[in-house]
Amino acid sequence: MAEEKIVISSPLTSEVIEKLKAGIQVLISGTIYSARDAAHRWLIQALDKGEKLPFDIKGQTIYYMGPSPARHGQIIGSAGPTTSSRMDMSTPRLIEAGLKGMIGKGERSSAVKDALKKHKAVYFVTIGGAGALLSKSIKKSEPVAYEELGAEAILKLTVENFPAIVCNDIYGEDFFEQARTQYCRGG
Amino acid sequence: MREIKTSVITEAVARLCQEVNFELGEDVVTALKKAEQVEESSLGKEVLKQLLENARIAKKESLPLCQDCGMAVVFLEIGQDVHIVGGNLYKAVEEGVRRGYTDGYLRKSMVNQPFSARVNTKDNTPPVIHTEILPGDRLKITLLAKGGGAENMSRLVMLKPGEGRQGVIDFVAMAVEEAGGKACPPLIIGVGIGGTVDTVMLLAKKALLRKVGDPNPEPEIAELEKEIFNRVNNLGIGPLGFGGRVTALAVHAKVLPSHIASLPVAVNLQCHSARHKEILI
Numbered sequence: 001m002a003e004e005k006i007v008i009s010s011p012l013t014s015e016v017i018e019k020l021k022a023g024i025q026v027l028i029s030g031t032i033y034s035a036r037d038a039a040h041r042w043l044i045q046a047l048d049k050g051e052k053l054p055f056d057i058k059g060q061t062i063y064y065m066g067p068s069p070a071r072h073g074q075i076i077g078s079a080g081p082t083t084s085s086r087m088d089m090s091t092p093r094l095i096e097a098g099l100k101g102m103i104g105k106g107e108r109s110s111a112v113k114d115a116l117k118k119h120k121a122v123y124f125v126t127i128g129g130a131g132a133l134l135s136k137s138i139k140k141s142e143p144v145a146y147e148e149l150g151a152e153a154i155l156k157l158t159v160e161n162f163p164a165i166v167c168n169d170i171y172g173e174d175f176f177e178q179a180r181t182q183y184c185r186g187g
Numbered sequence: 188m189r190e191i192k193t194s195v196i197t198e199a200v201a202r203l204c205q206e207v208n209f210e211l212g213e214d215v216v217t218a219l220k221k222a223e224q225v226e227e228s229s230l231g232k233e234v235l236k237q238l239l240e241n242a243r244i245a246k247k248e249s250l251p252l253c254q255d256c257g258m259a260v261v262f263l264e265i266g267q268d269v270h271i272v273g274g275n276l277y278k279a280v281e282e283g284v285r286r287g288y289t290d291g292y293l294r295k296s297m298v299n300q301p302f303s304a305r306v307n308t309k310d311n312t313p314p315v316i317h318t319e320i321l322p323g324d325r326l327k328i329t330l331l332a333k334g335g336g337a338e339n340m341s342r343l344v345m346l347k348p349g350e351g352r353q354g355v356i357d358f359v360a361m362a363v364e365e366a367g368g369k370a371c372p373p374l375i376i377g378v379g380i381g382g383t384v385d386t387v388m389l390l391a392k393k394a395l396l397r398k399v400g401d402p403n404p405e406p407e408i409a410e411l412e413k414e415i416f417n418r419v420n421n422l423g424i425g426p427l428g429f430g431g432r433v434t435a436l437a438v439h440a441k442v443l444p445s446h447i448a449s450l451p452v453a454v455n456l457q458c459h460s461a462r463h464k465e466i467l468i
Binding site for chain 2: 038065068070077078080086128129130133165178180182183
């Protein structure tokens with residue numbers, strides 16, 4: 001992406017989170033966890049039952065992604081973001097449990113935006129439909145939990161310079177709203 | 188009477204599943220290149236460039252364009268003088284999908300019981316199959332690998348006839364606005380107008396199969412497509428919702444007669460990774 005990008009690492013620290021304002025382009029390196037629809041349902045069920053989550057979610061970043069299968073010798077198959085709004089119903093609970101970063105595509109609900117603000121967490125967007133390209137930023141992939149879910153299993157991913165944009169920050173700003181207002185014409 | 192073996196059909200479907208997921212159609216590539224030229228937002232331009240790069244990598248490495256390799260929607264246009272031999276036609280298509288998705292390392296995205304257990308069928312079956320009987324002795328198989336994100340943002344309404352043309356335009360624009368970045372714009376917008384509640388969405392889906400940007404041959408419908416196109420591209424949503432001019436690559440509308448009481452309108456959204464291909468046997 002064209003403009004200046006800031007390099008950050010995951011897990012995110014509170015100092016970094018404070019610097020992340022909506023619209024800023026970032027390159028993320030470090031550890032992130034994949035989890036989408038089914039894994040979210042299972043994580044919430046675990047919280048409901050008072051069980052320990054299969055990974056320590058405190059300070060971590062979740063990538064809404066279910067990859068295509070890796071061929072022999074590949075780290076991962078195609079690995080782009082899925083639509084984040086389907087996770088909206090689970091996200092505030094996970095943020096309360098300590099989740100600090102989320103990566104996906106598309107707009108979030110106001111409940112999620114409020115939770116981000118209240119608990120100082122950040123939502124990033126990346127390029128939907130660019131799974132082949134984005135897979136190149138993933139350097140390692142290990143299953144962590146729920147392997148029986150196949151493509152929906154939780155994976156621990158090591159990423160290098162994974163491109164994203166800060167979408168919703170701790171200040172209540174929204175990149176999508178800003179972008180749309182800037183380019184909207186007439187009615 | 189011309190005989191076509193089911194084994195030929197299975198093989199054709201399997202091949203199509205892989206080809207559509209690895210190679211973006213020339214028409215879509217051309218539309219993305221054109222979009223990159225007209226896009227005003229520098230970020231939007233950059234994103235379009237990356238989508239073209241994504242397509243280049245996918246083709247070169249036989250890596251799926253998108254991790255969502257889609258639900259297999261298969262359109263069969265069967266000539267009435269064709270005799271299918273060697274087994275059940277639908278099973279042959281299903282086997283093709285199974286093989287294509289398994290051998291191609293494509294993601295299997297189908298769950299059996301959608302409102303509770305949601306257990307993955309592990310081979311991307313069953314496909315959705317639409318059949319049509321036409322004159323002639325050929326069989327045309329069109330495979331559309333339809334991703335879930337854009338499908339989820341599709342909409343249907345039964346307008347009052349009095350709402351007319353403007354009602355249609357407003358409804359499509361509203362659907363696109365609500366979809367925002369979720370449906371992976373720039374979109375190809377399939378619009379069905381008329382028919383019944385069941386046929387109107389199929390009409391919208393079939394409209395997605397047209398070569399990107401080719402107008403409806405009927406001037407009045409082509410004019411409507413143009414007006415909707417301009418309207419949605421003024422919404423400011425832009426590539427992936429990151430802001431910009433190019434929210435739609437094209438609007439494709441198809442029309443059917445309808446009841447005196449009805450004006451059905453369906454919007455089937457197609458993400459920029461528009462993956463479909465046909466084969467004539």
